[in-house]
Amino acid sequence: MELLYNKPSKEWTDALPIGNGRLGAMIFGGVETETFQLNEDTLWSGSKQDWKCPDAKEVLGKIRELVREKQYEKADLLSKKIMGPYTESYMPLGLIKLIFEHGNLYHNYKRSLDLDNGLAIVKYSIGDVVYTREIFASYPDQVICMRLKSSKQGMLTFHAKLDSLLRHRTDFDGSKLIIKGIAPEYSAPNHSNSPNPLVYGEPGETEAIQFEGQLGATLEDGKLIIDNDGLHIINATEVILYFSAATSFNGFNRSPNRQGKNQSEIASGYLKKAIWQSYRALLDNHLYDYKSLFNRVIIDLDTEKRNNQLPTDDRIQRFGAKDKGLIELLFQYGRYLMIASSRPGSQPANLQGIWNKETRPPWSSNYTLNINAPMNYWLTESSSLPECHEPFIQFIHSLAESGKRTAEIYGARGWAVHHCTDIWCQTAPSGGYGEGEAVWAIWPVGCAWMSQHLWEHYSFSQDKKFLLEKAYPIMKAAALFCLDWLIEDEEGNLVTAPSTSPENLFKTDSGFAAISYASTMDMAVIWDLFKNCIESTRILGMDELFAQELEAARSRLYPMKIGKYGQLQEWFLDFEEEDPHHRHSAHMFGVYPGRQITKDTPEFYQAAKTSLNRRGDEGTGWSLAWKIGLWARLGDGNRAYRILSRLLNLVESHEEKMHEGGVYRNLFDAHPPFQIDGNFGVTAAIVELLLQSHEGFIRLLPSLPDAWPNGRIKGIRARGGFVIDLEWKKHQLVYAEIYSEVGGTCLLQSDGPVSLKKEGKTATVTYQEKNNIIRFNTEKGKRYIIKQNAATINENK
Known part of the structure; x- marks a missing residue:
C-alpha cells in the first residue's frame, strides 16, 4: 500500500x-x-509563562452577574480581563x-x-x-x-x-x-494579526x-x-x-x-x-x-487493484471516494501518520503532527483542545495503536499539574485548562491579554474532555492498575474543578458560567455574543466526566461518598433541550446561531465522542440528527471527519459516505477553497490550510462505521455504507478488551472473530433473537431481550468465532 x-x-x-x-x-x-x-x-x-490574574475571581463574579442580567455582549468584553498570553x-x-x-x-x-x-x-x-x-x-x-x-x-x-x-x-x-x-523567545500566532516580529x-x-x-x-x-x-x-x-x-x-x-x-x-x-x-x-x-x-490492522473493501498503479493525486481528482482502494489508503495513512508523529517518549501530535515549515505556523501549530487535539487521538484505541496514545496521556498529566494554578486563581479545587495550550502546558485562557475573543479563548472545562482520553484508554485495555494509579486521580481532580465551577441557576439547576459553545456565536437583540450559561457542550463533557468517575469508583471499590456526590450533581446538571427547529439546542436558551452551518459541532459531543445520546434517548437522538442536518455536509477537513463519525454513531452510513466523498476532494492551494475541506496531493488534510486532525479523525470515523462499543456492548457493522457491499477488516478494537476481525458480503455479516485480550464477559448485539449452538469449550451463552444482546463469558487469549447471523459461536485458542 x-x-x-x-x-x-x-x-x-x-x-x-x-x-x-x-x-x-x-x-x-x-x-x-x-x-x-x-x-x-x-x-x-518561548518558555514557561506564568499567568497572573489576581482579579480573576472578582471579574468572574461580574461576568456571571452580566449573564444573569442577559447582558451577554458585555460579558464577552469583560472576559478579556481574564485572558492570559497567547500560546507559543x-x-x-x-x-x-x-x-x-x-x-x-x-x-x-x-x-x-x-x-x-x-x-x-x-x-x-x-x-x-x-x-x-x-x-x-x-x-x-x-x-x-x-x-x-x-x-x-x-x-x-x-x-x-x-x-x-x-x-x-x-x-x-x-x-x-x-x-x-x-x-525565538516569543512568536505571536499568525491569526492574531500581530505586527510584532x-x-x-x-x-x-x-x-x-x-x-x-x-x-x-x-x-x-x-x-x-x-x-x-x-x-x-x-x-x-x-x-x-x-x-x-x-x-x-x-x-x-x-x-x-x-x-x-x-x-x-x-x-x-x-x-x-x-x-x-x-x-x-x-x-x-x-x-x-x-x-x-x-x-495490526488490515482493511479490504473488495477493491479493484487496477488503480493502485496510478498516481495518488490523479486518483483523488478522477475518482475520489468511488475508488475504494483510495479509502483504504486514507484509512491506513491516518494510522501511518500517528505512528510517525506520536510514540512513547515523544511529545503528542500537534495541529500538524510533527511536520511544519513555518516560523509563524497556522494557529501556532499548537494543541487546540476544544476539538483538534482530542480528535488526533480518537483512532489510537480503536485502530490498535494504544502505545501511540501514551504521549497525549502523559501530556494530560502535565496539564493537570500546570492547571492546578489556573484552578486556584478561579478559587477552585482540581485543575483547569482552556482551549489552547503548547509544549509549556499553558492552561490559562489564551487570548493575548485581551486581544482574543471569548468565543474561543474562554472555555475552562477542557479538563473534562481531556479526562475522557484517560477513561477510554482504560475502557479499551481494562488495565485496572492504569485506572487506579494514572487515570482516576486526574479524572477525580478534573471532577473537583467542575463541581466548584458549577453554580445554581434560578431553577436550581447546576450550570456553567461563563459558558461558550466553541467556536460559534449566538444572536442577541443588538448583535452577537459567545458567553452565556450552560452550553450543551459544557454540560455534555461534565456529564461524561462524572459518569466515568462514578464507574471508576465502582470498578476500583473506592470513593463511594465521592461517587454519591457526583451522582447528585449529575442529576442536577442543566438538561439537554430541543429547540424550535426540532434541533438539539446548542445553548441554554434557544438562541439563533450566527452561523447555522458552523464547522464546529460542539453540542454534539454527547453523540460522538461521548456516549450520552444513543438510541436509548430517542428524542435527543432524533434532535441530534436534526442539528446535523442544519449544519449541512460542508465544512473544513477536520469538521468533515467529525461529521462522518457523528453520522456513523447516528446509524446513517450513507450520509457518512457522502461526507467522506467531500473529504476526498483535491485541494490545490490554501486559498482555493478556504471554507471547504478536502485533501492535498499528499493526502494531508486541508483545513485549509493543512491540519492533521482530519487525517486522524477520518480513520477513527471509518472504524465507527464498522464497529461500535460505546454503549456497553459491541455492534458489528452498525453503519455500513451501501457503497461497501463486500469487505473485511482485521485487528480493530472494542471496549472491554476485545480485538475483532470482520467479513461481510452483500451488506451482511458472514464472519466475525473476537479475540479476548483480558477475559471477561462479552456483550454483542445481534439483529434479533437467534438460536445459538455451543461448540467446543464455549462458556454459557445467554440472550437478553433489551437491545437484542448476546452475552457470553470469555477467557484471556481465546478467540470466539461468530458465523453468519450469529448462529454459531465457537471458541478456539
Whole structure:
C-alpha cells in the first residue's frame, strides 16, 4: 500500500512525510536538487509563562452577574480581563539540501511512500543510470536514515548542506556537518494579526530552547569531504546519510537554558550509534518496530487493484471516494501518520503532527483542545495503536499539574485548562491579554474532555492498575474543578458560567455574543466526566461518598433541550446561531465522542440528527471527519459516505477553497490550510462505521455504507478488551472473530433473537431481550468465532 507520484513535488503539501515520533521530515523528491524539511517535536518558541490574574475571581463574579442580567455582549468584553498570553509556536528545525551533479534530464520517475514498510522512495533515470533514494525515520535508533544509490559504479556525486529559518550557525568536525541554533523567545500566532516580529534573546541569557542537528555519512567507494561548504560525495556508488537532532527542552516546568538537556551530547550519541551499525541492521530495526504496529490492522473493501498503479493525486481528482482502494489508503495513512508523529517518549501530535515549515505556523501549530487535539487521538484505541496514545496521556498529566494554578486563581479545587495550550502546558485562557475573543479563548472545562482520553484508554485495555494509579486521580481532580465551577441557576439547576459553545456565536437583540450559561457542550463533557468517575469508583471499590456526590450533581446538571427547529439546542436558551452551518459541532459531543445520546434517548437522538442536518455536509477537513463519525454513531452510513466523498476532494492551494475541506496531493488534510486532525479523525470515523462499543456492548457493522457491499477488516478494537476481525458480503455479516485480550464477559448485539449452538469449550451463552444482546463469558487469549447471523459461536485458542 503506497502513495505514488510520477513527478517531484512543487509544494510542501505535495511532499511526503516520514517520522519517528520525535523527528520528522518532508521529502520533496527533487532530481537535481533534493530537499528534506526537518522538524524535532520539542523545538518550540518561548518558555514557561506564568499567568497572573489576581482579579480573576472578582471579574468572574461580574461576568456571571452580566449573564444573569442577559447582558451577554458585555460579558464577552469583560472576559478579556481574564485572558492570559497567547500560546507559543511549534518551530521548523531546518533543511537538508542535496545538490546532485548529474543534471536534470530525467525519465522513468517514481516517488512513493510505502505505508507497509514506513519507507519513502525516490527513483529515476538519467541516461542509462538509475538513481534511487530510500529514506526512513527510525524509532529504535532515533535517526533519519537515507540510502542513495546509482546503478552504475561511481556515478553518484553530490554535496549536502544544512540550513534553518531560525537563528543558527553551521560547523563541521571532520566527520559530520553540524547546525546549532536557538528558537525565538516569543512568536505571536499568525491569526492574531500581530505586527510584532519574532523576538530572540541575547546569547547566554535567553530562556529559549536551543537545538542541534548533525549529518553524517558512510560510503562504499568514492570520496567524502566535509568542510565549511558542506558534505561532499564524489564518484560514489552507494551512500548512507544519517541525520540526528535534539533540543535542550527538559520538561514544561524547567528552564531549557539553566535546567536544559545537552542537545549536542544527545544528537552525537544517536548519530554515533547509528553509524556504527550497518544499513541493513538499521533498516531491520526500523521494519521490526514499525510493522509491529502498522500490521495490526488490515482493511479490504473488495477493491479493484487496477488503480493502485496510478498516481495518488490523479486518483483523488478522477475518482475520489468511488475508488475504494483510495479509502483504504486514507484509512491506513491516518494510522501511518500517528505512528510517525506520536510514540512513547515523544511529545503528542500537534495541529500538524510533527511536520511544519513555518516560523509563524497556522494557529501556532499548537494543541487546540476544544476539538483538534482530542480528535488526533480518537483512532489510537480503536485502530490498535494504544502505545501511540501514551504521549497525549502523559501530556494530560502535565496539564493537570500546570492547571492546578489556573484552578486556584478561579478559587477552585482540581485543575483547569482552556482551549489552547503548547509544549509549556499553558492552561490559562489564551487570548493575548485581551486581544482574543471569548468565543474561543474562554472555555475552562477542557479538563473534562481531556479526562475522557484517560477513561477510554482504560475502557479499551481494562488495565485496572492504569485506572487506579494514572487515570482516576486526574479524572477525580478534573471532577473537583467542575463541581466548584458549577453554580445554581434560578431553577436550581447546576450550570456553567461563563459558558461558550466553541467556536460559534449566538444572536442577541443588538448583535452577537459567545458567553452565556450552560452550553450543551459544557454540560455534555461534565456529564461524561462524572459518569466515568462514578464507574471508576465502582470498578476500583473506592470513593463511594465521592461517587454519591457526583451522582447528585449529575442529576442536577442543566438538561439537554430541543429547540424550535426540532434541533438539539446548542445553548441554554434557544438562541439563533450566527452561523447555522458552523464547522464546529460542539453540542454534539454527547453523540460522538461521548456516549450520552444513543438510541436509548430517542428524542435527543432524533434532535441530534436534526442539528446535523442544519449544519449541512460542508465544512473544513477536520469538521468533515467529525461529521462522518457523528453520522456513523447516528446509524446513517450513507450520509457518512457522502461526507467522506467531500473529504476526498483535491485541494490545490490554501486559498482555493478556504471554507471547504478536502485533501492535498499528499493526502494531508486541508483545513485549509493543512491540519492533521482530519487525517486522524477520518480513520477513527471509518472504524465507527464498522464497529461500535460505546454503549456497553459491541455492534458489528452498525453503519455500513451501501457503497461497501463486500469487505473485511482485521485487528480493530472494542471496549472491554476485545480485538475483532470482520467479513461481510452483500451488506451482511458472514464472519466475525473476537479475540479476548483480558477475559471477561462479552456483550454483542445481534439483529434479533437467534438460536445459538455451543461448540467446543464455549462458556454459557445467554440472550437478553433489551437491545437484542448476546452475552457470553470469555477467557484471556481465546478467540470466539461468530458465523453468519450469529448462529454459531465457537471458541478456539
